[in-house]
Amino acid sequence: MTCRGVPVARLSNTLRKNRITMKKKISLIDFGAGNLHSVYKAFKFIGADIEITNDSNKIEKSDAVVFPGVGAFGEVMKSIRNNNLEEIIVKSAKSSKPFLGICVGMQVLFECGEENPYEKGLSIFKGKVIKFKKAKKIPHIGWNDVNGQKYYFVHSYYVLPEDKNIICGETDYDGEKFTSMIKKDNLLAVQFHPEKSGDAGLELLKSFIFDLS
Amino acid sequence: MLAKRIIPCLDVKDRRVVKGTKFLDLKDAGDPVELAKFYNKEGADELCFLDITASHEERKTLIEMVEAVAREVFIPFTVGGGISTTEQMKSILRAGADKITINTAAIKNPRLITEGAKIFGSQCIVLAIDAKQESYVSTSLRGEERPASPAKRGERSNLENAYDIATPSLKARNDVKRWTVYIKGGRENTNIDAIEWAKKAVTLGAGEILLTSMDADGTKAGYDIELTKKIVEAVNVPVIASGGAGKIDDVVNVFKKTNCDAALLASILHFKDISIKEIKNKLKEELVSVRLN
Numbered sequence: 001m002t003c004r005g006v007p008v009a010r011l012s013n014t015l016r017k018n019r020i021t022m023k024k025k026i027s028l029i030d031f032g033a034g035n036l037h038s039v040y041k042a043f044k045f046i047g048a049d050i051e052i053t054n055d056s057n058k059i060e061k062s063d064a065v066v067f068p069g070v071g072a073f074g075e076v077m078k079s080i081r082n083n084n085l086e087e088i089i090v091k092s093a094k095s096s097k098p099f100l101g102i103c104v105g106m107q108v109l110f111e112c113g114e115e116n117p118y119e120k121g122l123s124i125f126k127g128k129v130i131k132f133k134k135a136k137k138i139p140h141i142g143w144n145d146v147n148g149q150k151y152y153f154v155h156s157y158y159v160l161p162e163d164k165n166i167i168c169g170e171t172d173y174d175g176e177k178f179t180s181m182i183k184k185d186n187l188l189a190v191q192f193h194p195e196k197s198g199d200a201g202l203e204l205l206k207s208f209i210f211d212l213s
Numbered sequence: 214m215l216a217k218r219i220i221p222c223l224d225v226k227d228r229r230v231v232k233g234t235k236f237l238d239l240k241d242a243g244d245p246v247e248l249a250k251f252y253n254k255e256g257a258d259e260l261c262f263l264d265i266t267a268s269h270e271e272r273k274t275l276i277e278m279v280e281a282v283a284r285e286v287f288i289p290f291t292v293g294g295g296i297s298t299t300e301q302m303k304s305i306l307r308a309g310a311d312k313i314t315i316n317t318a319a320i321k322n323p324r325l326i327t328e329g330a331k332i333f334g335s336q337c338i339v340l341a342i343d344a345k346q347e348s349y350v351s352t353s354l355r356g357e358e359r360p361a362s363p364a365k366r367g368e369r370s371n372l373e374n375a376y377d378i379a380t381p382s383l384k385a386r387n388d389v390k391r392w393t394v395y396i397k398g399g400r401e402n403t404n405i406d407a408i409e410w411a412k413k414a415v416t417l418g419a420g421e422i423l424l425t426s427m428d429a430d431g432t433k434a435g436y437d438i439e440l441t442k443k444i445v446e447a448v449n450v451p452v453i454a455s456g457g458a459g460k461i462d463d464v465v466n467v468f469k470k471t472n473c474d475a476a477l478l479a480s481i482l483h484f485k486d487i488s489i490k491e492i493k494n495k496l497k498e499e500l501v502s503v504r505l506n
């Protein structure tokens with residue numbers, strides 16, 4: 001697992017500098033995402049101390065945040081707002097805390113989705129979320145490459161970041177190249193599902209919690 | 214490059230995998246979790262559990278099984294068999310399954326596809342089609358004649374959608390080969406054209422098609438290339454080919470000769486001494502994109 005040639009386990013250098021020795025608490029943000037329990041089970045399986053929560057105080061106090069999501073951009077944003085989670089998610093993503101966005105949890109970090117341009121995203125990054133244009137079969141379902149490693153994808157939309165420096169993984173689907181992984185400081189977001197990507201996915205999650213302990 | 218998927222299919226009855234796996238060196242070859250772990254290690258890209266009893270009482274044990282598998286195996290898996298409401302879909306997906314396959318219920322009530330796709334997303338709804346080539350004598354039916362619908366009067370309103378597509382294709386069937394959709398585990402012919410139904414189901418919201426050729430199923434003579442090709446060309450969602458695999462070359466063939474996305478394997482894995490690794494190595498040799506772990 002590498003990011004532009006750098007193993008993901010070595011990505012969070014900033015974190016390593018502030019290494020804390022105690023076992024740390026991870027908040028898994030609950031706004032009713034379909035993959036919430038799968039993500040939870042995968043973290044539990046690798047021995048992480050993770051808690052499903054929609055309590056802003058708990059999220060604030062935790063050492064790392066995981067932000068899952070499946071479905072439509074607009075629907076996910078609505079659930080986030082209905083659960084009053086917008087503020088804490090933005091705060092966590094911008095903080096020095098390790099933050100992992102998965103699938104639509106990556107997409108809503110951007111400004112807006114193509115399917116409904118009036119539904120604003122969290123706008124942590126500039127750019128929009130667009131639908132596959134060239135690909136003949138949509139959704140993009142199955143195992144595809146990110147920096148030479150195969151992960152499991154299920155999606156019809158992908159992010160188009162304005163700041164190309166945050167792109168740290170790209171994937172080709174049917175001749176259409178898209179951003180499948182972004183990283184900025186302690187924020188990592190992936191379009192694929194590490195919780196469903198077998199050993200490769202568990203390794204990625206391990207490298208995320210490795211940086212915590 | 215997107216990998217072609219190899220999907221072992223496990224028949225489940227009362228929380229146990231039936232259709233044994235006699236050659237596997239497992240403590241308990243009927244335990245779904247053990248088997249799921251085994252196939253995951255072997256390189257399965259996905260798993261498919263078909264509940265072959267699926268009575269109301271057994272639904273609870275199915276949910277427990279899904280939960281148990283999801284706790285220990287981290288590749289996608291599909292669950293099917295007798296699912297007919299979005300409530301049932303919800304409980305299975307919440308327990309940790311990634312997709313639901315529906316067949317009979319979708320024919321009886323095509324809106325189930327749309328409702329399921331709306332609530333859970335198209336990617337969760339896999340339409341299973343059991344298709345059989347029609348043994349048809351052209352003089353036995355007039356072109357415009359409608360086949361006898363198995364529907365009871367009371368069911369008509371729900372059936373309209375699915376059965377209506379039987380008509381146009383019937384007119385053209387003098388010169389074209391035709392496959393019809395069977396439901397209830399292959400016991401009942403709906404007379405619905407399989408290709409038209411696949412197209413319709415995708416417009417209704419199906420995110421994938423699991424296509425089983427009843428002609429090829431059980432023959433071990435290879436996949437039905439012609440039918441698979443036709444369905445793949447008719448829809449813009451992934452197609453999983455099923456039925457007929459008896460040797461490694463059959464799997465190679467279906468990927469080389471059609472643009473299907475995945476191959477579902479049952480007896481070739483369960484009864485024969487062929488491993489997923491061997492299949493994938495051969496596919497790689499033949500330049501088919503696969504995931505090797």
